[in-house]
Amino acid sequence: MSILIKNVLLDDTSTDVFIVENIIHQIGTDLNPATDHIIDGTDKAILPSFINAHTHSAMTHFRGFGDDMPLMEWLEKNIWPNEIRLNEELVYAGAxxxxxxxxxxxxxxxxxxxxxxxxxxxxxxxxxxxxxxxAVFIDLNDSEKAREQIAMNEELYYELKGRERIHVGLGPHAVYTVSESSLLWIKDFAETHDLMIHIHLSETEQEVQDWHDKHCVSPVEYLHRLGLLSPRLVTAHCVWVTDKDIDLLAANGVNVAHNPISNMKLSVNRHFPYTKFLDAGVNICLGTDGVGSNNNLSMFDTMKVAALLQKHHETPETLPATECFNMATINGYRCFDLPGGEVKEGMLADLILVDLNLPEMIPCHHLISNMVYSANASVVDTTICNGKILMQNRKVMGEEEIIYQARKTAKQFLG
Amino acid sequence: MSILIKNVLLDDTSTDVFIVENIIHQIGTDLNPATDHIIDGTDKAILPSFINAHTHSAMTHFRGFGDDMPLMEWLEKNIWPNEIRLNEELVYAGAxxxxxxxxxxxxxxxxxxxxxxxxxxxxxxxxxxxxxxxAVFIDLNDSEKAREQIAMNEELYYELKGRERIHVGLGPHAVYTVSESSLLWIKDFAETHDLMIHIHLSETEQEVQDWHDKHCVSPVEYLHRLGLLSPRLVTAHCVWVTDKDIDLLAANGVNVAHNPISNMKLSVNRHFPYTKFLDAGVNICLGTDGVGSNNNLSMFDTMKVAALLQKHHETPETLPATECFNMATINGYRCFDLPGGEVKEGMLADLILVDLNLPEMIPCHHLISNMVYSANASVVDTTICNGKILMQNRKVMGEEEIIYQARKTAKQFLG
Structure with a gap:
């Protein structure tokens, strides 16, 4: 299987890109290899596709389902009573x-x-x-629940491991919802099987304050003491962190997933310490968080809001467009240890073609600036993952059926 | 000329909307009048169109042309040396x-x-x-310039007055760039001819501080002293205002155009005092500002960022979706004294139809929440202004030519 993309803009130059299987095989001009499929790249630019470093995908069911409410009221009235109705089929439709x-x-x-x-x-x-x-791992310090969760996670790992394009990891919800012994089990299991760990960390002032009152350390210091800080850890949020926390995260190669829209919408009331993380050398990625607190899954919104939020608190020079674009692409590939995030020979063919004929993209003095500050999702014409075309001319195969099913299932959550 | 829109969603109910000339003539079910044009509204919702309450339209030429720079460096290096190259044809292409x-x-x-x-x-x-x-009115306290500007504005008024859909107003740039005598002329001319006045006001801390140091009053108090505060005034920004300023603006019925994206991107470093303005009863509209500091003209981005910014500084309940949507619609119609901003019989037929089949709009538990927090510009399928269809199926007549010309002219600004 191969794809030849002809005359596409790459770094301001019209170029051909040849994909063989799931890899960018060759980049050059006037390429004419035998190929299964040709894409005309005229008036389009080629860029790496995006990585969404933190989300709860099936929460699409709850889009707009209780906004503008305090966090606990929203969870108690709108989210939890509906989440108990979930089953695998509903999660499948939402995801x-x-x-x-x-x-x-x-x-x-x-x-x-x-x-x-x-x-x-x-x-x-x-x-x-x-x-x-x-999986969400929550045991609330209950040893029975902990046993169930461990068994479920082991089972899930053996079931999903080795599946194409699926990476299985461990998802301890947060330090305040998972027991110390379970966190230690997670650490060991992740090390044994070389898995990533995904946790919410230091999102709100209250949670950090409560933790400190009980344990005399910050959540970050606590994870450090347990030995969980490592490059296999992706921490969502990290807004209410101290300088010492930032140093610990940096020294241990932890990846941070910043979710500016969710943080603002839920009033965490502090801006992400981007410049400190950057100076400390932390790998910072971007996430949308779940649709419940965003309310979409667009990295365009996320990039723009991330940059605006930093400039609002610091200077116009803070978090320039290129850094922001990298957070949404190459930093994500680095975090999840995938050879991609750049349009280069030998990289994974995870790519997008963007339409340069839309008003938001004109003029195109600086493509990356247009991507971060001006574009929206509709500029993406073609999405390629692992060498396969998932969308072309903005059409995804089977989208009508997905929408039909999602609409139908969403009705079960009303009332 | 008439348009009948069949089976479109209005307030969660399938409805017909009949437009005659430039007015919404009738709303109901099973309408079957003789008509020139029928639009199938299936799977679409009808909403009022948006008002962009503050922009510099032709700055589209400068999209992405110097981001992530301090304000003065950006103006001196990228904007002013290019603005002197402008002429009417270039402004036409950019606008x-x-x-x-x-x-x-x-x-x-x-x-x-x-x-x-x-x-x-x-x-x-x-x-x-x-x-x-x-027109931008700047005289820098130079009486010769003031005479030129006054003559130019008088000429422009007599030339444009009475043109269909064109309202002519007066645009004093700011208190620090326009002489007191010119501001008084503007006030008199506006009152005589019943015109709106559009000014930048209290955007940055520096500008307010400098003004106070020289004149011992705030820019708002100064305009009040000159008698310029009235419902015919639209003030862009109003970020660095005092409680007294807010009271003065409220008491005099002044309209405020909030530009959250521009304010954040240029680091005005303070959040718009939305709740105070709301409590004082000020009519608050939304603006994109120019593309140079945004970098697009989407009210979707503007609504979402406006809501997020307030929640970030206050609580999740602050600036809920409906208030935000009203700021972008009906408040704008109120500001510019136009009978619109609502889908009601007798209102101006300034309307949009939005596509409910796009993933960002599904599910649709709350349409206005989806519009503010999830949608982007591409959900707009049809735009109707003054009873005429300007876009249908996302196609605008002549768009290829507009894009061709804008691309060509933009090249003159590089280098």
């Missing part, structure tokens, strides 16, 4: 809608944490994306 | 591109302030939108 939305905005990999992860894995597998699938 | 982008994101009216306003007026007239066209 499939999420995958469709992500492909349509140029995302080919997402890092998930949710209930019924088999439903998520099946959606990803069927649609052709990549994902790191993590 | 036409802006109009195209705005129609494609559902905006039918914008409040402009820029050089060569005849170019802007011609673009608006040709494409079929509405606008309040204001």
């Amino acid at each position: 499939k809608l999420a995958c469709l939305e992500m492909i349509k905005s140029g995302i080919t990999f997402f890092n998930d944490m949710y209930w019924f992860p088999r439903g998520v894995a099946r959606a990803v597998s069927d649609i052709g994306m990549r994902a790191l699938v993590n | 036409k591109l802006a109009c195209l982008e705005m129609i494609k994101s559902g905006i039918t009216f914008f409040n402009d302030m820029y050089w060569f306003p005849r170019g802007v007026a011609r673009a608006v007239s040709d494409i079929g939108m509405r606008a309040l066209v204001n």
Whole structure:
């Protein structure tokens, strides 16, 4: 299987890109290899696809389902009473809608944490994306629950390991919902099987304050003491961190997934310490968080808001467009240890073609500036993941059926 | 001329909307009047179109042309040396591109302030939108310049007055760039001819501090002393205002155009005092500002960022979706004294139809939440202004030519 993309803009130059199997095989001008498929790249630019470093994909069901409410009221009234109605089929339908939305905005990999992860894995597998699938691990210090969760995670790992494009990981919800012994089990299991760990960390002032009051250390210091800080850890949020926390995260190669929209919408009331993380050398990625607190899965919105938020608190020079674009692409590939995030020979063919004929993209003095500050998801014309075309001319195969099913299932959550 | 829109969603109910000339004539079910044109509204919702309450339309030429720079360096290196190259034809091409982008994101009216306003007026007239066209009035306390500016504004008023869909106003740039005598002339001329006045006000801390150091009053208090505060005034920004300023603006019925993206991107370093303005009863509208500091003209980005910014500084309940949507619609109609901003019989037929089949719009538990937090410009399928279809199925008549011309002219600004 091969794809030849002709006359596409790469670094301001018209270029041909030849994909063989799942790899960018050759980049040059006037390439004419035998190929299965040719894409005309005229008036389009080629770029790496996006990585969504933190989400709860099946929460698409709850889009707009209780906004503008305090966090606990929202969870208690709108989310939890509906989440107990979930099953694998409902999660499959919600995750499939999420995958469709992500492909349509140029995302080919997402890092998930949710209930019924088999439903998520099946959606990803069927649609052709990549994902790191993590079950939500919560035991609330209950040893019976801990045993169940461990058994479920072991089973899930053996079931999903080796599946194409599916990475299985461990998803301890947060330090305050998972017992110390379970966190230690997670650490050992991850090390034994070389898995990523995905956790919410230091999102709100209250949670950090409460933890400190009880344990006299910050959540980050606590994870450090347990030996969980390492490059296999992806921490979502990290807004309420101290300088010492930042140093610990940096020294141990931890990846941070910044979710600016969710943080602002839920009023975490502090801006992400981007410059400190950058100076400390931490690998910073971008995430949308779940649709419940965003309310979409667009990395375009996320990039723009991330840059605006930093400039709002610091200077116009803070978090320039190129750094922001890298956070949404190459930093994500680095985090999940995938050879991609750049349009270079030998890299994974995870790519997008963007339409340069839309008003938001004109003029195109600086492509990356247009991508970060001006474009929206609709500029993505073609999405390629692992050498396969998932969308072309903005059409995804089977999208009508996905939408039909998602609409139908969403009705079960009303009332 | 009439248009019948069949089976479109209005307030969660399938409805018919009948437009005669430029007015919403009848709303009901099973309408079957004789009509010139029928639109199938199946799987679409009908909403009022947006008002962009502050922009510099022809700055589309400078999209992405110097981001991530301090304000003065950006102006001195990238903007001013290029603005001196402008002429009416270049402004026409830039404004036409802006109009195209705005129609494609559902905006039918914008409040402009820029050089060569005849170019802007011609673009608006040709494409079929509405606008309040204001020349930039700057005299820098130079009486010769003041005379020129006054003559130019008088001439422009007599030339443009009475033109369909074109409102002509007065655009004093700011208190620090326009002499007191010119501001008084502007006030008198506006009162005599019943015109709006459009000014930048209290955008940065520096500008407010400098003014206070020299004049011992705030810019708002100064305008009050001159008698300029009234419902005919639209003030862009108003970020660095005191409680007393807010009371003065409220008591005098002044309209405020909030530009959250521009404020954040240029690091005004303070959040718009939304709740205080709301409590004081001020009519708050939304603006994109120019593309140079945004970098697009989408009210979707603007609504979402406006809501996020307030929640970031206050609580999740602050600036809920409906208030935000109203700021972008009905508050704008109120500001510019136009009978619109609602889908009701007797209102101006300034309307959009949005596509409910896109993943960002599914599920649709709350349409307005989806519009504010999830949608982007591409959900707008049809834009109607003054009873004329400007876009249908996302196609605007002549868009290829507009894009061709904008691309060609943009090259003159490089290097």
